[in-house]
Amino acid sequence: MLDFFYQLIGSIPFQWTEHTFMKNALLAIVLITPLFGLLGTMIVTNRMAFFSDSLGHGAFTGIAIGSLLGMAAPMAAAVIFSIIFAISITLIKHKSRSSTDTVIGVFSSLAIALGLVLLSAGGSFNKYSSYLIGDLLNIYPSEIVSLFFFFIGVIILWVLVFNKLLLVSINESLARSRGVKTLIIEMIFTATIAIIVTISIQWVGILIINSLLVLPAAAAKNVAGNVRQYTLFSVLFALVSGVCGLILSYYWGTATGATIVIVAGIIFLLSALIKRSR
Amino acid sequence: MEHEHIKCAGNCCGLCCTKIEDFGVMLGHVKIIENVNMHIHCGELTAIIGPNGAGKSTLLKAILGEYKHTGSLTYMDAKGEREGSPLIGYVPQHLDFDNGTPASVLDLFLSCNAKSPAFFRGSKKQKNRAKESLQRVNAEHLLHKRLGVLSGGELQRVLLALALDPIPDLLLLDEPVSGIDQKGLALFYKTLSDIKTQYDLTIILVSHDLALIKSHADRVMLLNKTVVCAGTPQEVFDNAKTSELFGLPVGPGKKEDSENA
Numbered sequence: 001m002l003d004f005f006y007q008l009i010g011s012i013p014f015q016w017t018e019h020t021f022m023k024n025a026l027l028a029i030v031l032i033t034p035l036f037g038l039l040g041t042m043i044v045t046n047r048m049a050f051f052s053d054s055l056g057h058g059a060f061t062g063i064a065i066g067s068l069l070g071m072a073a074p075m076a077a078a079v080i081f082s083i084i085f086a087i088s089i090t091l092i093k094h095k096s097r098s099s100t101d102t103v104i105g106v107f108s109s110l111a112i113a114l115g116l117v118l119l120s121a122g123g124s125f126n127k128y129s130s131y132l133i134g135d136l137l138n139i140y141p142s143e144i145v146s147l148f149f150f151f152i153g154v155i156i157l158w159v160l161v162f163n164k165l166l167l168v169s170i171n172e173s174l175a176r177s178r179g180v181k182t183l184i185i186e187m188i189f190t191a192t193i194a195i196i197v198t199i200s201i202q203w204v205g206i207l208i209i210n211s212l213l214v215l216p217a218a219a220a221k222n223v224a225g226n227v228r229q230y231t232l233f234s235v236l237f238a239l240v241s242g243v244c245g246l247i248l249s250y251y252w253g254t255a256t257g258a259t260i261v262i263v264a265g266i267i268f269l270l271s272a273l274i275k276r277s278r
Numbered sequence: 279m280e281h282e283h284i285k286c287a288g289n290c291c292g293l294c295c296t297k298i299e300d301f302g303v304m305l306g307h308v309k310i311i312e313n314v315n316m317h318i319h320c321g322e323l324t325a326i327i328g329p330n331g332a333g334k335s336t337l338l339k340a341i342l343g344e345y346k347h348t349g350s351l352t353y354m355d356a357k358g359e360r361e362g363s364p365l366i367g368y369v370p371q372h373l374d375f376d377n378g379t380p381a382s383v384l385d386l387f388l389s390c391n392a393k394s395p396a397f398f399r400g401s402k403k404q405k406n407r408a409k410e411s412l413q414r415v416n417a418e419h420l421l422h423k424r425l426g427v428l429s430g431g432e433l434q435r436v437l438l439a440l441a442l443d444p445i446p447d448l449l450l451l452d453e454p455v456s457g458i459d460q461k462g463l464a465l466f467y468k469t470l471s472d473i474k475t476q477y478d479l480t481i482i483l484v485s486h487d488l489a490l491i492k493s494h495a496d497r498v499m500l501l502n503k504t505v506v507c508a509g510t511p512q513e514v515f516d517n518a519k520t521s522e523l524f525g526l527p528v529g530p531g532k533k534e535d536s537e538n539a
Contacts, residue, residue, distance in 0.1 A: 033530070045379045162395035163388065170375045170386060174437075177342050177368035177450075178390050224380035225424055231397040 002027070002141050016250045021137045025256065028139045029242035031147045032200060034166070035154050037238030039193055040217030041230055045169040050101065051093075052193055053210040054108030058085030059198035060206050061115035063131060068118055079198050086110065086194035087187050094183055134205030136246070136256040150199070157192060165189055166227060200259075204257040212257075215264035216241060222271035239266050294320040296364060296448055296480055300349035303333070303340045310336045311366050314349070316482075318497070320447075323474055323481040325495035325511075327488065329523055332502045334484040335371060338450050341482070353447055356424060364448045368439030370457075371452035371484075373433065383436050384408055384421050387402070390440060411443035412436070430516055431462030435469070442473065451483045462526045467494045488524075511534040 009023045016022050043052045049187065059082040066078035089107050093100050119128045130138075164185045167175040175182050197209055204212060220233035245260025301314040311333035318324050326334050340347040342535035375381075381389075381396075390394040398493035400408075405421075412418040415435040419431065420428065428436065441449060451470075458466070467490050474481055485491050491498060491511060498514040500506040507517045514520055 015314040045376055045381070047376060159395050162397065163390075163392065166381060166396055169379070170381060170389070171370050171373045173339065173342065173344055173370050174373075174440075176344050176367060177366055177441075216289065221378055221380055226382040226422070227380060227385045227398045228399055230380040 002144065003170045010011050014100045014247075015080045016247060021139075022246070024139045024141060024144060025136045025246055026243065027156050028136065028147060028203065029143050029260075030202075030245055031144070031151045032196070033216075033238040033242035034235045035151060035196055036200075036212045037216045037220075037235035038158055038197065038231065039189075040153070040238070041220065041227075042165045042169060043190065043193070043213055044217040044221055046165075049210065050091075051104055051190075052197070054089065054104045054111070054214050055082070055086050055190065056197050056201070056206050056209050057108045057112040057115070058082050058089070059194060059201055060131065061085070061111045061118070062198055063120035064115040064128075067128070068106075068121075071273070075199065079195055082194040082198040086190040090183075090187050090190045094186075106203045130205075131201055132205055132207055134201065134203050134208075134257040135256050135267060136203040139164045139203060147199075150196075154192060154196070157188070160189060161185055162258060177204050204260075205255070208261045211264065212238070212241075215261065219264070219268040219271035222268075222275040237264065237271075242269060294355045294447070294478075294480070295353075297352045298341065299338065299352075301340060301351075302348040303345050304338050305336070305345070311340070311501070311503055314501070315505060316499065316508075318403055318480050318482070320480045321478045322473065322496040323470065323483060323489070323494060324497045324499060325427065325491040326482065326484045326499050326501050327486075327491065327514075328501040328506075334501055335452055337501065338368075338482070338484060341448075341450060342439045346428060355447070365444070367446030367449045369434065369437045369441045369449075369451040373425070373437075377393070379424075379426055381419075381425050383412070383425065383428075386425060386436070387411065387440060387443070390408055391443065411439040414442055414473065415439045429462075430458040431466065434458060434462075434466060438466075438469070438473075441478075445477050445479075447480065449479050449481045451481065453483060453485045453487070462537070463490060480511065 005027055006023050008019070009017050009026055011017075020115035024260035042050060059078065062078035062081035062085065063074070065081050066074035066076070069077060078264055085107075089104065092103055092107070096103050116125075119125055164175065164180045167178060168182050168185060172182055179198075192215070200212075201209060216238035217230075217234045219237050220230050224233055241260050243264045246256055248254070248263070249256040249259035296316070296318050298314060298316040302312040303310045314337060315322070326337065328334050336345060339345045339461045351363070384400070384405065385396045388400045388404060391407065392400045392404045394400065397403075409418050409421055412421060415438050417432065417435045417439060420432055420436055423432075425433070425436075435520060439450070441451075470481065470483075471494050473479060483495070485495075492515065495511050497509065498516055499508040500517070500520055502523060506519050506523065507514055
C-alpha cells in the first residue's frame with residue numbers, strides 16, 4: 001500500500017521527493033497534523049493551552065517509564081502512563097477548588113522532573129535527547145500504518161463527541177442541563193490529546209509539541225465565523241505548516257518540528273493581522 | 279385559596295406540579311442552603327430573591343443536578359401519569375466563554391440538538407428547528423451571528439430560546455447581574471410572561487430586579503440560606519424581613535431602588 005504513495009510522492013518533480021525518509025515523513029505529516037488541527041480547536045476554545053502543555057510533560061514521563069520498565073513495548077507503557085496522568089489531572093482539576101493554573105503547574109513540573117530523573121539515571125541522557133526536539137525523518141513505514149489507523153479512530157471519535165465538547169466549551173452548567181456527562185467527555189478528550197502527544201513526541205519533540213496543538217487553531221479562531229470554518233481552517237493551517245515546514249527543513253538542514261512551528265507561527269501572525277484589519 | 283391548597287395538596291389539584299422538599303447543599307464543609315421547600319404549579323413564575331451569597335444560584339444548580347443535595351425533587355404532570363425527574367430547561371447567568379470563540383448561534387443549537395457534529399452545519403430540518411426556536415423570542419435574525427458579538431440582552435434571548443427547545447417541564451433562569459439595560463430586561467420579562475402563558479410552563483427565576491418581579495412574578499421566595507418567606511409578591515414585599523434583608527423599603531406604593539438589590 002505504501003508503495004503507491006511513495007510513487008505518488010516521487011512523481012513530484014523536486015529533489016527532496018527522491019528520498020524514502022522524506023516520503024515517510026511527508027506521509028506521517030499528512031496523517032498527524034490534521035489531528036493536531038482538530039484537537040487544537042477545542043484546546044483553544046476551552047482555554048486549555050497550559051493544560052495540554054502539561055499533558056506533553058506527562059507523556060515525557062510516560063516515555064521515560066516506558067523505556068525503563070516496558071522493554072518489550074515502551075510505546076504501549078508510555079501511552080498507558082500518559083492516559084493515567086491525563087485522567088488524574090482532569091479529575092484533580094474538577095475536584096480542586098484552588099486555582100487550576102497552580103494545580104496544573106505543580107503536576108506538570110513534577111512530571112517533567114520525574115521524566116528527566118528517570119532518563120538520566122544511568123548517566124546516559126544523551127541518547128534520549130531526541131525526545132526534546134524530535135526527529136521526524138526517522139519514522140518507520142510500520143509506524144505510518146499504525147498512524148493511519150489511529151487517524152481513522154480519532155476522526156470517528158471527533159464526530160461522536162464534537163457537539164458535547166463544543167457545548168462544554170460554551171458553558172458547563174448548560175451542557176450538564178442538556179444531559180452531557182461533562183467529566184467523562186473531558187476525560188475522553190484529554191486522554192485523546194495524551195495519546196497523540198505521546199506518540200508524536202519522538203517525531204516533534206516535547207519542547208514544541210504544544211505549539212503544534214495551539215497555533216493552527218489559534219490562527220483559525222482569528223479568521224473563522226462559525227465552527228465549520230474554524231475546523232476547516234485549523235486543519236488546513238496545521239497541514240500547510242506541516243508540509244511547508246518539512247520541505248523548508250530539508251533545504252535548510254534544520255530540525256523539522258521546529259521549522260513546522262515557525263511556519264505555523266507565521267500563519268498565526270498573518271491571521272492576527274487579518275483579524276485586526278476587519 | 280390557602281384552604282383549597284391544603285385540601286388537594288396530595289394530587290396537586292390535577293395541575294402539573296414540582297415539589298422540592300427539604301433541599302440542602304454542602305460545598306466542602308460549608309452549608310450553602312438547607313431546608314428549602316417549594317411547591318410550584320405550572321403556569322407560574324416563581325422568583326427567588328435574596329442578598330448576595332444567599333445560595334440562589336446554588337439552589338438552581340442543585341435542582342439541575344450539578345451539585346449534590348439532600349432532599350428530593352419530584353415532578354408530576356397534569357394527568358398524574360408521568361412522574362419522576364422533569365425535563366429541565368436552563369438559562370445560565372453568564373456564559374463565561376472566550377469572546378473570540380468562532381461558534382455561531384446556529385452552532386450552539388446544533389451542538390445541543392443535532393446528532394451530527396456542528397461542523398457539518400446540520401440538516402435543513404435542524405436549521406429550521408433552530409430558526410423556529412429563535413422566533414419564539416423574536417431573535418431569528420441572530421441565527422448566523424457569532425456568540426461573541428451578541429449584546430447581553432441578545433445573548434439572553436438566544437439562551438432562553440435554546441432552553442425552550444425542546445419545551446421543558448421546568449424552566450430555570452439565572453438572571454444576569456450585568457450587561458443588560460433596563461429596557462432589554464423589561465422586554466425579556468414580557469417575553470417570559472408570554473411564553474409562560476402560551477406553554478403553561480413552570481418557571482423558577484433568580485432575579486435582582488424587584489420592580490420587574492413585582493409586575494411579572496406569580497410567587498416570590500425570599501432565600502437566605504433557607505426560605506425566609508414565600509408567597510405572592512405583595513405578601514413578600516410587605517414582609518418586614520424582606521425590608522430588613524435588603525436594607526430598603528420595598529413596601530407598596532413606594533418607588534423602590536432595585537439597583538444593587
